[in-house]
Amino acid sequence: MKRRDLLKAAATLPLLPLLMRSGTALAHGAGTLATALRSRVRPGQTGWPATAEWERLKRDVGGRLLKLEPPFAQGAASPALKQLANPFAVGDNPALTLTSGWADAWTSQPSSYAVAAENTADVVAAVNFAREHHLRLVVKGGGHSYQGTSDAPDSLLVWTRHMNKIALHDAFVPHGCVGHMSPQAAVSVETGAMWIDAYNAVTTHGGRYVQGGGCTTVGVAGLVQSGGFGSFSKNWGTAASNLLEAEVVTADGQVRIANARTNPELFWGLKGGGGGSLGVVTRMTLRTFELPEFFGGMGLIIKADSDTAYRALIAEAVDFYRRALFNPHWGEQMKFYGGDTLDISMMFQGLSKQQAEQTWAPFVDWVHARKNYRITKPFQALAAPAQHLWDAEFLRKYAPNIIVSDDRPNAPRDHFVWAGDRDQAGWFIQGYQSAWLPASLLQPGQQTPLVNALFEAAQHQGVSLHFNKGLAGAPADAIARARDTATHPQVLDAFALAISASGGDPAFPGMPGTKPDLAMARRMAAAVEKTMDALRVVAPDAGSYVSESDYFLHDWQQGFWGSNYPRLAAAKRKYDPDGLFFVHHGVGSEEWNADGFTRKG
Structure with a gap:
């Protein structure tokens, strides 16, 4: 990781009690408390939530608050060592990521706490808690990010792995779009689902195609938000281009529907603007297509x-x-x-x-x-x-050497x-x-x-x-x-x-x-x-x-967005004006130091 700017963070500490008392006024004046503080808090610093406050969050999320520990603290006896050969097991561990790091850039480290979200209300509670307590917030579904965007020590993690319900639609029309868009076949996927889950539902059992990624353990939501290419994108385009609607928890804790007519700029930004910058997506609906032979x-x-x-x-x-x-x-x-x-x-x-x-x-x-x-x-x-490309039973019978099953x-x-x-x-x-x-x-x-x-x-x-x-x-x-x-x-x-x-x-x-x-x-x-x-x-x-x-x-x-970046930056200012959501080289990240804890300037 790059060196943290601890001096700037420490300089704000004497002001914390005063600023915390005047948070309401700040929210309606020069800016929110996060902007005034210009830094997020870490464990041990003044302002870090007390045990009673973490217990309140735990109650709000139905007990699904996890205190994360270093996964290899037990050395050779660490259970995580046995998981490393199985990407499904790695993804099921909130303290791990599918990429362990990048030389001279970042290394995978667990958050301090994780909300193991099972529904949108859990996500709302986590977002509100992070905003109110000025915490570094991280979102992880699949955990494949090469650049470590779903990883940060001293943070609160919104872990969406257990939000993986999938529903097929014969005639979907986005909210508020009746009379403006024709009904079409689609699939709604919760944010924690992997592409193998989507393909299994849409293709193996549904007999249709959804444009997704090639690696089966990649998270659906993260791939769509980053653009999303699969083996057949030359025919059906990107995953982002086939997004019809999303449910999103924005930085103010509101649950918003985003589509072509409702919150259209948020919708556009989610289609390739990068995951984790504009909000926490809780559900996505994607168009599906007829299968080729x-x-x-x-x-x-x-x-x-x-x-x-x-x-x-x-x-x-x-x-x-x-x-x-x-x-x-x-x-x-x-x-x-x-x-x-x-x-x-x-x-x-x-x-x-x-x-x-x-x-x-x-x-x-x-x-x-x-x-x-x-x-x-x-x-x-x-x-x-075509219906058998992701059919595990078919592949085990006819091409067993090209797949590796989750053997747990x-x-x-x-x-x-x-x-x-x-x-x-x-x-x-x-x-x-x-x-x-x-x-x-x-x-x-x-x-x-x-x-x-x-x-x-x-x-x-x-x-x-x-x-x-x-x-x-x-x-x-x-x-x-x-x-x-x-x-x-x-x-x-x-x-x-x-x-x-x-x-x-x-x-x-x-x-x-x-x-x-x-x-x-x-x-x-x-x-x-x-x-x-x-x-x-x-x-x-x-x-x-x-x-x-x-x-x-x-x-x-x-390099990432070309002429689209100014429009993305405008969407960021509208839906996350105080920068609650930060990822490395994400929209608006230029306003923060490399670790996302201290605002520049």
Whole structure:
């Protein structure tokens, strides 16, 4: 964590008793008490709630107030050690996060207390308590945030994991929108639900599709608020663009409905403005779509025998993408690595296995016709009825090696993670950067500079092109919906999001075993930086995806939201004028020190 500004906080302490007595006047005068104090209180400081006040909160939330302790206080005997291989178990522990930290940035530390919310009234009580007592407030559902936005020591946590009810609608019309919007199929999801819960209800049992994330343990609400891309976003757009309505607890403790006609600016801000900045979302309603006949995937790894051959392979892959894959059917990744290696793993929708094989045949034939390439993982395409993509019982029977179930006793049978995602549980980030790549780079006259940039990027840490995280090539209706969100406008014209990253094993504070090698982490972060520098030669003004980006991004307002930031800032001033909600590089966070405890100026 960055060093705390304790001196400024300490300077306000003698004024606390006076300010607390005059809180009502301040709320109607120059500003609220939080603004006047310019700091939030920590345990042991004057103003920290007394035991009796915590007991009152506990009564208000039906006993669901938890005093959190460091999860590894018992050393090798700590129960949390046994959980780290299971992301569902990690997510079920309010003292843990799915990311253990980021080198030289932050490390996962539990809040002082957590409200294990089971309903909206619990959230209201927590928000009011934090506001009245000037506490640092944190909100956590899935807990996947790479930048630690759901984590802060000395805080009160609103933990929404147990708010996970889901309801399907055949003909949903948002509140106040009768006569203005046609009824449509939708799903309402409480804030603590994970995407596996949503897919299980909507697709496996409901026979429809909801646009969500690829990792099954990610929280629905957090993903939607940050934009939200899944494997098939090139067809159905972002999760945020399909939000129809939200229920939100704002900083004043009011429960508000937000949709296109009721609190429209709050609604717009929730669609990609970043989680945890505007309020606590308690429920979201998302449109659903008809399922295609098939969902599927393919994989192929190719190694070139020289740099010259690798450059030619990159050129062919880029042009093949433009010719055959730059359309709503295809998503996911091509990865350009050192060692002259191209690793392709893509998903498709609306195509059969045979059609997918026919699509790829020209590229595979091109590789086979040349002696300077070795296929280290043969081409394979698989397809299944779309309703079974997240059907745990179907996958256990026909593709058991691609999933890992929650193996705890009495765990829901439908809970699984993709085998390739399991090692993210507790991972420690060394470096992570992203950049939107404009579709203009795919034009024949621009491909050579792009190929050169990808080749150079591969010489450092390597880079993945996530084609589903750029909406160029998507249907016009998907692009129109995404245009009416707070997500960076560059996503509309991007053919892919480039990501370079490096991470290591879990490194929670107090965890027994080897501590993270910070010297090595800094070397890896430098390699990521060089990788992205190579790509910025062809995309010098590229923005970043807020959920997958550099913790240390300097011009983050422009990088995350571009021309949308002033409108987001206005929504923040309207619904949270005193900055109760703070997350790292979130809307309005520039007014606070790095830890969110002391207001600047």
